[in-house]
Amino acid sequence: MHDPLSWISDELSVLDERGLARTRRSVTPLADAWCELSGKRLRNFATNDYLNLAHDPRLIKADRSVAASAGCGARASALVAGRTGWHTRLETKLAQFEHQEAAILFPTGYAANSGTISAIVSRGDVVFSDRLNHASLIDGCRLSRAETRVYPHGDLAALQRELKAASQARRRLIVTDAVFSMDADLAPLVELCDLAERHESMLLIDEAHATGVFGEKGRGVAELKGIEERGAIRVGTLSKAVGAMGGFVAGPQKLIDWLWNRARTQMFSTALPPAVCAAAAEGIEIIQREPWRRERLLTLSDRLRSQLQDRGVESVPQSVGPIVPVVLNSARAAIATAECLERAGFLVGAIRPPTVPEGTSRLRITLTCGHREEDVDELAGALAAALRKAG
Numbered sequence: 001m002h003d004p005l006s007w008i009s010d011e012l013s014v015l016d017e018r019g020l021a022r023t024r025r026s027v028t029p030l031a032d033a034w035c036e037l038s039g040k041r042l043r044n045f046a047t048n049d050y051l052n053l054a055h056d057p058r059l060i061k062a063d064r065s066v067a068a069s070a071g072c073g074a075r076a077s078a079l080v081a082g083r084t085g086w087h088t089r090l091e092t093k094l095a096q097f098e099h100q101e102a103a104i105l106f107p108t109g110y111a112a113n114s115g116t117i118s119a120i121v122s123r124g125d126v127v128f129s130d131r132l133n134h135a136s137l138i139d140g141c142r143l144s145r146a147e148t149r150v151y152p153h154g155d156l157a158a159l160q161r162e163l164k165a166a167s168q169a170r171r172r173l174i175v176t177d178a179v180f181s182m183d184a185d186l187a188p189l190v191e192l193c194d195l196a197e198r199h200e201s202m203l204l205i206d207e208a209h210a211t212g213v214f215g216e217k218g219r220g221v222a223e224l225k226g227i228e229e230r231g232a233i234r235v236g237t238l239s240k241a242v243g244a245m246g247g248f249v250a251g252p253q254k255l256i257d258w259l260w261n262r263a264r265t266q267m268f269s270t271a272l273p274p275a276v277c278a279a280a281a282e283g284i285e286i287i288q289r290e291p292w293r294r295e296r297l298l299t300l301s302d303r304l305r306s307q308l309q310d311r312g313v314e315s316v317p318q319s320v321g322p323i324v325p326v327v328l329n330s331a332r333a334a335i336a337t338a339e340c341l342e343r344a345g346f347l348v349g350a351i352r353p354p355t356v357p358e359g360t361s362r363l364r365i366t367l368t369c370g371h372r373e374e375d376v377d378e379l380a381g382a383l384a385a386a387l388r389k390a391g
């Protein structure tokens with residue numbers, strides 16, 4: 001019988017041979033950065049729940065009580081009838097938190113990036129995108145049909161040349177991660193603002209890994225670098241440090257009005273569940289009231305970096321914050337080391353192409369403020385041992 005999908009089996013075996021097939025497993029999350037996998041309790045160093053809020057009793061209580069009254073799903077897109085008082089309250093809270101006029105919710109951070117870029121540039125415009133930007137920014141560029149110029153990671157001179165060459169375009173837009181997700185380095189936001197101003201370009205900053213984590217008040221790398229008043233479009237996620245789910249853009253009222261009218265990923269997708277909005281609002285509240293969470297997170301992150309250094313683990317690139325990459329080059333080495341750590345009681349991410357460039361497979365360790373000092377020290381010890389064994 002003709003099997004129209006037979007090509008998939010062939011392609012999957014190719015992935016398998018190259019060590020690039022991804023296994024699909026299910027993890028049971030437990031409180032305080034523990035989890036259960038195949039019947040075994042592990043310390044979870046593969047979560048983006050940086051502030052340990054996903055399991056916080058206050059978020060759970062907010063979610064439960066709203067679900068009990070408003071139900072589970074939102075029932076419609078925000079545009080039609082899905083936007084409830086819980087959505088408007090969260091948007092107001094986000095605008096206040098970010099010191100912006102207004103904010104708009106999206107179903108996910110992915111949808112916020114792809115929908116915003118494709119709403120503000122199109123044919124005849126040029127987008128400038130850092131080579132290491134997140135997939136949701138890349139897909140936004142593709143979706144927009146604007147001409148996309150990818151510049152080498154952090155290369156301001158190359159970006160400036162591209163901006164000059166595009167001076168005749170209708171609109172220009174620079175897009176960048178604030179913290180790059182796989183390398184954990186910060187974008188040069190001051191210089192990017194300078195370039196955007198000099199070349200009359202818009203600038204979009206994706207603070208997915210930075211909201212709640214960086215800046216004295218937790219407003220991200222834009223706060224840390226003092227560029228909040230310089231007009232960049234700020235995108236964030238509620239799915240990481242905030243402990244809930246969803247994406248948002250905060251900015252001037254006119255931008256938010258435009259996205260309400262033109263961002264297809266929020267217009268043609270069902271609104272976030274009201275209970276999720278309530279949980280996210282609680283998360284934002286806690287981020288404002290409990291700065292000790294991000295302080296502890298950054299202290300633990302420094303602790304892991306120095307522990308690894310003390311134990312002779314040299315493959316940690318220059319990085320800051322709760323994402324600690326350990327570059328192991330081959331995909332097989334990354335998998336083998338992650339498995340070894342799993343046997344020792346730690347869950348860490350093994351990241352392979354196409355998520356990272358060929359030859360730069362890595363472990364991606366992420367910390368949360370719910371980890372204990374001894375968890376961090378033991379992980380460093382186990383990792384050093386695993387790497388010694390692998391030779």
Ligand SMILES: *Cc1c(COP(=O)(O)O)cnc(C)c1O
Pocket residue numbers: 108109110111113134136177181206208209237238239240245246247
């Ligand atoms: C996780 C992530 C997103 C997507 O956010 P979700 O809410 O998970 O869809 C966007 N950008 C970056 C840099 C991310 O790491």
